[in-house]
Structure formats: C-alpha cells, structure tokens
Amino acid sequence: MAPGSDLELVRHHLTTARNITVLTGAGISADSGVPTFRGTDGLWRNYRAEDLATPEAFARDPRLVWEWYNWRRELIATKQPNAAHLALTELERRARAFWLITQNVDGLHRDAGSRNLSEIHGNIWRVRCTGCQAVQDNRDLPIAILPSCPHCGSLLRPHIVWFGESLFAADLEQCAQALSQCDLLLVIGTSGVVYPAAGFASVAKDAGAFVAEINLDPTPQSSLVDVSLQGRAKDLVPLLLDPIE
Numbered sequence: 001m002a003p004g005s006d007l008e009l010v011r012h013h014l015t016t017a018r019n020i021t022v023l024t025g026a027g028i029s030a031d032s033g034v035p036t037f038r039g040t041d042g043l044w045r046n047y048r049a050e051d052l053a054t055p056e057a058f059a060r061d062p063r064l065v066w067e068w069y070n071w072r073r074e075l076i077a078t079k080q081p082n083a084a085h086l087a088l089t090e091l092e093r094r095a096r097a098f099w100l101i102t103q104n105v106d107g108l109h110r111d112a113g114s115r116n117l118s119e120i121h122g123n124i125w126r127v128r129c130t131g132c133q134a135v136q137d138n139r140d141l142p143i144a145i146l147p148s149c150p151h152c153g154s155l156l157r158p159h160i161v162w163f164g165e166s167l168f169a170a171d172l173e174q175c176a177q178a179l180s181q182c183d184l185l186l187v188i189g190t191s192g193v194v195y196p197a198a199g200f201a202s203v204a205k206d207a208g209a210f211v212a213e214i215n216l217d218p219t220p221q222s223s224l225v226d227v228s229l230q231g232r233a234k235d236l237v238p239l240l241l242d243p244i245e
C-alpha cells in the first residue's frame with residue numbers, strides 16, 4: 001500500500017482537476033481474472049506474439065490466429081468488470097471533462113458503462129473485413145473459424161491492433177487531445193513498454209499534467225511520474241474516489 005501522503009496528493013488532484021485523462025492496461029482487468037501479457041502467468045510467457053498477434057501470422061495461418069482469439073473470447077466472456085472499472089465509470093460521471101484511453105481489448109470498460117472511451121488496441125468483440133474493411137460487432141462463441149464478411153465474402157479478422165500495425169488515426173487524434181488538455185493523468189495497470197501508449201505519461205507531463213501511476217509493481221514509468229502508488233487496481237482506484245463526493 002502507498003504512503004498516505006501520496007494517496008492524499010492524488011485525491012487532491014482528483015478533486016481539483018478540471019480535465020482528467022486515464023490510461024489503462026491489462027493490470028486493471030487482472031483483478032477480473034483476465035490474464036495479463038507480461039506477468040508470471042502472462043499470455044506472452046506461454047505464446048509467441050509473433051505467431052499470433054501480427055498481420056504476418058494472420059496471413060500465414062488465419063485458422064491458428066482465429067483459434068487463439070476464440071480461446072480468449074471464451075475466457076473473457078466469463079469475466080465481469082471489477083471495482084476499478086466501476087470506479088472509473090463513477091469518476092467519468094463526476095468529472096467536468098474526462099477521457100479514458102485503454103489498451104485492453106476485453107470490452108470491460110464498455111461493459112462497466114464508460115462512455116468517453118478510446119479502445120486504442122481494438123476490441124475482441126469486433127471483427128473487421130480484410131476486403132471492404134467494414135467493422136462489425138460479433139459476440140459469437142465460438143466464432144466460425146475463417147469467418148466471412150456478410151457484405152463482400154472476404155475473410156474477417158479480429159478488430160485488434162497487432163504488433164507492427166498503427167493505431168487508428170481517429171484514436172491517435174483523440175488521445176493527443178486528451179493528453180494535451182488534461183491536468184491529471186492516471187496510468188493504471190500497464191507495464192509501459194508498448195508504444196505509443198508507453199509514451200503517453202511523458203506527453204501529458206510535458207503538457208503540464210500531474211501524472212499518477214497505479215500498479216502492482218514498479219514500471220519503467222515510475223521514475224518519471226509525479227506519484228507512483230503500488231497496489232491492486234481494484235483496491236486503489238475506488239479508494240482514490242472515496243472523498244470526491
């Protein structure tokens with residue numbers, strides 16, 4: 001648990017901030033039982049990202065990639081938002097201006113009721129046509145292996161930003177705006193190694209924001225943020241909000 005004074009300092013900024021941006025990563029969903037990527041049981045400890053989460057992997061073996069996403073969809077379908085997701089929904093309700101940027105593709109922020117939300121790595125419950133590029137919601141469990149587009153018949157792919165791909169332009173613009181305008185940035189449950197999100201804390205800091213990190217462990221960002229609170233997201237995030245009534 002963090003020293004009380006650091007917690008108080010973040011609470012103070014939460015009450016006085018006019019514009020709040022939040023960046024989340026797999027750690028916030030870990031408390032719902034969704035595996036992270038780089039922890040001890042992280043997905044990238046047991047699977048090779050380059051075999052499963054790159055455009056080259058999908059071109060080589062779309063069946064394998066879809067099987068892996070089906071496995072993850074089955075797993076995520078059994079999970080619910082936790083107290084940290086719900087606290088961020090409440091923070092959005094109370095804040096004057098608020099934007100939530102998530103790297104998570106599990107859709108749990110959406111399920112929790114967050115509205116001002118950029119899912120910058122996509123959403124596992126959406127598919128995109130490799131031909132006409134149409135994006136659709138799809139909650140099939142399991143989704144057909146090698147699903148085809150209802151409009152043009154081309155192969156559908158997960159609507160996920162894979163390694164080697166760029167973020168969607170609209171999301172990048174929205175993030176740039178949120179990071180430049182916020183006076184408080186909360187960075188929750190991300191290892192801070194995957195760009196561009198790994199650079200967001202320093203972008204906001206350079207633009208004058210107070211930056212607080214909430215993570216189970218120290219990260220490469222811990223030395224550059226104003227306050228680093230160590231603990232579980234599901235415990236710390238609701239605690240931060242308590243006094244804002």
Ligand code: OAD
Binds near residue numbers: 038
């Ligand atoms: P990582 O798995 O890299 O990092 C998870 C972070 O959460 C670590 O820093 C943990 O210390 C922290 N953590 C774990 N449990 C926590 C808890 N209960 N409370 C608070 N913090 C906790 O996940 P990301 O940083 O999200 O990309 O990874 C970034 C991207 O890399 C992902 O979006 C994914 C992956 O490849 C795509 O899916 C495209």
Ligand code: ZN
Binds near residue numbers: 129131134150151154
């Ligand atoms: Zn199509």
